[in-house]
Amino acid sequence: MVRRIRLGLTTPALLGLPVAWLAAFFVVPIVIVALYSFDVYTLFPGPHGFTLAGWRAFVHSSLYLGLFWKSVKLSLIVSAVVVALAYPVAYYLALSGTKRKYVLLLVLIAPFLTSYLLRVLAWKVILGNQGVLNTFLFWTGARSPDHPISQLLYSRFAVMLVLAYIWVPFVALPIFVSLETLDTRLLEAASDLGASRWSAFLRVTLPLSLPGIVAGFLFVFIPTVGEFVTPSLVGGTSGYMYGNQIADLFSTGFPDWQTGSVLALFLLAVVALLTAVFSRFMQAGQAPTR
Amino acid sequence: MDERGEILERRLSREDLLKLAAATGGAGLIAGRAGFAEAARAQLEAESGRLQVMDWAGYGNDGGQTMFAAYVKAHPRNKPQFTYMTNESDALAKLHAGLKPDIFRPYVGWLKYFATSGLVQPWNPKLISNFKHLNPFMVKAGQYNGKQWGIPDDWGFDAILYRSDKVHPRSKSWGLIFDERYKGKIAWFDDLNMLTVAGLYLGFKNPWNQSDAQLKQSQNLLKSKKHLVRLIWSSETNLWEAFGSGELWIAYAWPNDWVQMKKKKLKVVYMHPKEKPVAWVGMLMLLKGTPRYRLAHAYVNAWSSVKSAKWLEDNYGYGHANTLARPSSSDLLHALKLTNPRAVTEPNAHLDRDIPRRAVYARLWEEVKAS
Numbered sequence: 001m002v003r004r005i006r007l008g009l010t011t012p013a014l015l016g017l018p019v020a021w022l023a024a025f026f027v028v029p030i031v032i033v034a035l036y037s038f039d040v041y042t043l044f045p046g047p048h049g050f051t052l053a054g055w056r057a058f059v060h061s062s063l064y065l066g067l068f069w070k071s072v073k074l075s076l077i078v079s080a081v082v083v084a085l086a087y088p089v090a091y092y093l094a095l096s097g098t099k100r101k102y103v104l105l106l107v108l109i110a111p112f113l114t115s116y117l118l119r120v121l122a123w124k125v126i127l128g129n130q131g132v133l134n135t136f137l138f139w140t141g142a143r144s145p146d147h148p149i150s151q152l153l154y155s156r157f158a159v160m161l162v163l164a165y166i167w168v169p170f171v172a173l174p175i176f177v178s179l180e181t182l183d184t185r186l187l188e189a190a191s192d193l194g195a196s197r198w199s200a201f202l203r204v205t206l207p208l209s210l211p212g213i214v215a216g217f218l219f220v221f222i223p224t225v226g227e228f229v230t231p232s233l234v235g236g237t238s239g240y241m242y243g244n245q246i247a248d249l250f251s252t253g254f255p256d257w258q259t260g261s262v263l264a265l266f267l268l269a270v271v272a273l274l275t276a277v278f279s280r281f282m283q284a285g286q287a288p289t290r
Numbered sequence: 291m292d293e294r295g296e297i298l299e300r301r302l303s304r305e306d307l308l309k310l311a312a313a314t315g316g317a318g319l320i321a322g323r324a325g326f327a328e329a330a331r332a333q334l335e336a337e338s339g340r341l342q343v344m345d346w347a348g349y350g351n352d353g354g355q356t357m358f359a360a361y362v363k364a365h366p367r368n369k370p371q372f373t374y375m376t377n378e379s380d381a382l383a384k385l386h387a388g389l390k391p392d393i394f395r396p397y398v399g400w401l402k403y404f405a406t407s408g409l410v411q412p413w414n415p416k417l418i419s420n421f422k423h424l425n426p427f428m429v430k431a432g433q434y435n436g437k438q439w440g441i442p443d444d445w446g447f448d449a450i451l452y453r454s455d456k457v458h459p460r461s462k463s464w465g466l467i468f469d470e471r472y473k474g475k476i477a478w479f480d481d482l483n484m485l486t487v488a489g490l491y492l493g494f495k496n497p498w499n500q501s502d503a504q505l506k507q508s509q510n511l512l513k514s515k516k517h518l519v520r521l522i523w524s525s526e527t528n529l530w531e532a533f534g535s536g537e538l539w540i541a542y543a544w545p546n547d548w549v550q551m552k553k554k555k556l557k558v559v560y561m562h563p564k565e566k567p568v569a570w571v572g573m574l575m576l577l578k579g580t581p582r583y584r585l586a587h588a589y590v591n592a593w594s595s596v597k598s599a600k601w602l603e604d605n606y607g608y609g610h611a612n613t614l615a616r617p618s619s620s621d622l623l624h625a626l627k628l629t630n631p632r633a634v635t636e637p638n639a640h641l642d643r644d645i646p647r648r649a650v651y652a653r654l655w656e657e658v659k660a661s
Contacts, residue, residue, distance in 0.1 A: 043386045067660045129536045150474060153537065154520050237519045237659075245660050251376060252524075253482045253652030255383045 030268065037261035054258045064245070064263060068270075071242035074156065075225040078163045079217050085164065086171035086216060087209075093172075094179035095205075105176065109169045116166070120233050123162045127152040127234070154236025162230050163220075171216035178212025179205070214278055222275070226267050242267065337582045340371040341589055344381055344391035347374050348606065356601045361592035368585050376524075377481075379652070385409055385577075392580040393589060398431050398440070398571040399483075399498075402644035405434040411578045412437035417587040420594035424611040427635050428571050440573025441590045442611040444602060445634060446626065448483065448642075449567035451533070451543035455557040464491040464563045467542055468515040477532065477541035480524040482648070482655040483568065487542070488512050490565040490640070498645050505654055512658045522659065526550075545625035546607025552621055560625050562639075569634035570642045571611065609633075 035041040037055065042048045058064055089108065093101045111119055126132045134148040143149065151157060182205065190200040228243030235241070242263070249260035341361075348354055350372035355362075362369050373389060375381040378396040385394075396404055404410050415421040415438050421429075424442055432440030450466050452459070456475075459466050464487055467476055478484055488508035489497025500508060520538060523529040529547060532538045534554045541547065548560035574590050576583075592598060599615030602608055607619075609626040617623055627633040635641045645651055 043383060045386075063657055063660050124531070131535075148536075150520075150537065154532070232524075236521050237516055240659055245656065248656055248659065251380045251383060252480065253379055253655055254649045255379050256649070256653065256656075257383070259653075 030265075033261045033264055036257050037265055039258055043255055043257045054262045058259070058262045058266065064242075067240075067245055068242045068263075068266070071225050071227075072270075074160060074241065075221050075227075078160050078167070078224050079220040081160070082164050082167045082171050082220050083175075083213055083217050086168050087175055087213070089168075090172045090175035090179055090212070091205075094176050094182070095184075105173075108172055111169065116229070117233075119166060120162055120230055123158070123165070123234060124153060127158055127161075129153070153234060154239070156235070156239045158234040158236075159227075159231050159239040159241070162234055163224050163227065166230070167220045167224070170219050174215040174219065175209060175212040178209045178215075182208055211282055214282055218275060218278055222271050225271065337368070337585050339368065339582065341365075341368050341393070341582050341585050342373070342391040343370045343589070344373045344375050344384065344389065344394035346395060347376075349395070350374065356605075357598040358589055358592045360595060360597070361589045364592075365585060365588060368582070370589060390577060390580075392577055392582045392586045393574055394577070395443075395572050395574050396440075397642065398442075398573055399642040399644060401432065401440050401573050401575075402434055403648065404575055405437075405439040409578055410439060410575045411580075412439050413441055413576055413590070414438075414587065417584065418591045418594060420591050420596075420612065423596065423614050424594060425613050425631055425634075427632055427641075428611045431571055431634075431641055432573050440575055441594065442571045442573055443593050443599075444572040444606070444608040444610060445570060446544045446546065446608050447562070447567040447569050447634075447639060448479065448487070448542060448544065450561040450563060451541045451548050451551065452559055452561060453539040453557060454559045456539045459561070462561055462564050464565050466540055466561070466563075468511065468518065469540070470518060472540055473518045474520050475537075475539040476519050477521045477523050477529060477538045477543075478519050479542040480522045480659075482645070482651040483642070484512060484542075484658070485509065485651050485655055486568065486645070490568075493565075498643050499647070505650065509654045509658060512655075513661045516658060516661065544607075545609070545622065548625055549607045549619060549622050566637075567639045568642050569639040571634060 032041065036043075039048050039051045039054065092098070093104055093108075098104070124131070128134070129148040129150055131153070133152060134143065137143040137149065138145045186204050186208070187200050190204050191197075195203065226243040226246070227241060228247045231239045231241045231244055232247075235244075246260055246263045246267070249256045249263065343350065345354075349357070350370070352372075358370060373384070373391060375384065375394065378400045381394050381396060385391075405412075418441065421441070428442035428445065429438070432438055432442050450464065452466060457466070457472060459469075466472075467478060467487075468491070469476070485500070485505065485508045486497045488511045489500050489504060492504075492507060492511065494500055494504050494508075497508075521528070521532055523532070523541070526544070526547060529538075529541055529543065530550050533541055533547070533551055534556070543560070545560060548558055551558040574593065576586055580586055594612055596612055596614045599610035599612035600617065602610045603615060603617035603622060603626075604619070607617075607622055609628060613631065616628065617626075623629070627638060630638060632638055
């Protein structure tokens with residue numbers, strides 16, 4: 001009886017702290033932001049009360065939705081490119097049989113030992129008008145010093161490039177894990193049954209590593225769709241993203257926490273929805289393999 | 291100072307005397323002036339804790355120590371503790387969120403807003419011995435309803451910086467930052483004042499208080515010219531880096547930016563447009579109900595000294611309201627027109643001022659950036 005009670009208390013005891021943590025530092029702040037979005041809370045004293053005006057204005061604003069769509073497109077491209085770049089790396093590390101795979105993995109994540117800001121700023125040195133790339137082009141004679149490729153920096157391209165660079169190691173890790181846990185006997189079986197290496201990859205390896213790919217894709221998409229540090233450093237006017245707008249509404253010009261909260265919650269809702277859809281998709285995809 | 295503040299100050303003065311009498315037991319009557327000095331010191335010492343200052347990056351313990359060194363020396367137990375503000379909007383949000391700095395520094399365009407917000411109280415200039423050296427035009431700009439709400443210190447202009455070897459302006463006008471010939475080489479400043487500048491360029495009578503139709507025109511101008519702009523800067527270092535490396539040829543800039551680019555041996559001109567530059571003046575403001583009233587005055591007094599002023603001019607390239615200070619750089623002296631006491635006001639420049647519909651301006655500027 002005592003044992004049963006003890007077992008009964010184990011789960012709440014173990015879950016209590018993390019759940020309380022989540023409630024205090026995730027759920028409550030979101031509720032507060034939601035209250036700001038409905039004008040229940042306001043930054044300034046004065047008459048206020050529940051209203052949908054902020055949400056109504058947002059839904060009817062082609063500007064904010066347009067900016068959101070621009071950020072989604074940019075983030076989708078970055079996520080797809082990053083997965084495409086990270087997959088071969090993870091594949092090599094997991095399946096090539098190299099003895100140094102963990103050393104190489106460490107090398108892959110080595111950039112994380114330096115600060116995020118420093119890594120972004122380093123790209124300014126590379127992409128600028130007098131940066132490494134342009135200087136190389138001047139040296140080769142491909143461009144004259146009076147006509148550098150100026151679209152390299154302060155552009156949407158710069159934002160995508162830097163974000164891709166930042167996130168490649170992050171994506172390689174989940175793909176690596178899914179590939180390393182792959183039952184290699186399945187590949188042998190495919191080979192025995194006459195499948196070419198390419199066919200075995202397409203029909204066995206790729207489907208079985210899909211959870212890692214999806215996880216990696218989400219790892220990139222979720223943070224980059226609301227990104228504002230990288231765009232503000234290398235984006236210029238064309239690289240301005242939805243995350244920048246949220247940050248600006250909260251802290252520049254004149255504080256507009258209501259609109260800022262609406263934009264932030266909309267982003268959260270879309271990300272949560274996408275995560276749910278992907279999770280469902282993953283579960284559906286995994287079912288037949290069990 | 292509001293009525294409550296004045297009463298408080300009068301009461302404090304009487305308390306000074308009572309404290310003095312109690313502390314010295316009549317010896318004060320013999321000690322005379324020295325006794326009063328002691329009383330003043332006792333009053334200052336009665337204010338406890340570290341002075342809370344909300345200021346801009348570079349004005350605190352991150353490089354600006356010289357400007358308040360005299361205060362720290364005199365009040366080692368009440369050293370300033372800094373919170374940084376990225377702009378006035380950020381400061382306003384922090385104040386409403388419950389932050390209680392004794393002092394903070396908005397710029398002159400926000401003076402009326404804060405003075406009428408109920409968040410601040412006026413200064414007592416009699417407690418600031420360096421006050422008499424401050425530029426009278428800037429001092430006046432720090433007043434509202436006859437009270438001194440802001441103590442002016444740093445100042446400068448919003449005007450146009452351009453590369454004279456690359457850019458050939460058609461006229462001395464704000465139009466240069468909208469010039470189609472220099473697509474991809476132009477920088478704007480990340481501030482709703484861009485709408486004011488657009489209004490100046492469009493010839494509106496009061497660009498700080500534009501009608502809806504005028505604002506629409508200003509916003510449309512900015513939206514239609516945004517494709518020319520490479521960078522909308524919010525930090526000077528960003529601007530210097532981009533301008534210095536040749537990414538930019540034309541920028542909405544401050545006098546110090548011109549000095550910095552000259553130091554890089556670039557051929558640059560700091561143009562005062564025919565529509566006139568906009569002058570800005572930093573105004574130290576005192577939080578209402580501050581428990582460190584006299585310490586705050588002592589801190590502002592240190593900031594207003596000639597020594598601090600010269601240091602600010604020499605090291606940060608901004609002007610300082612102390613009229614006795616002169617920078618070592620003749621370039622800066624020229625750019626700031628420091629020999630002209632009316633440099634920040636008509637007919638030389640438009641002194642930045644209150645924008646009654648600031649929230650509307652802010653929203654429209656955000657829309658320009660998002661467009």
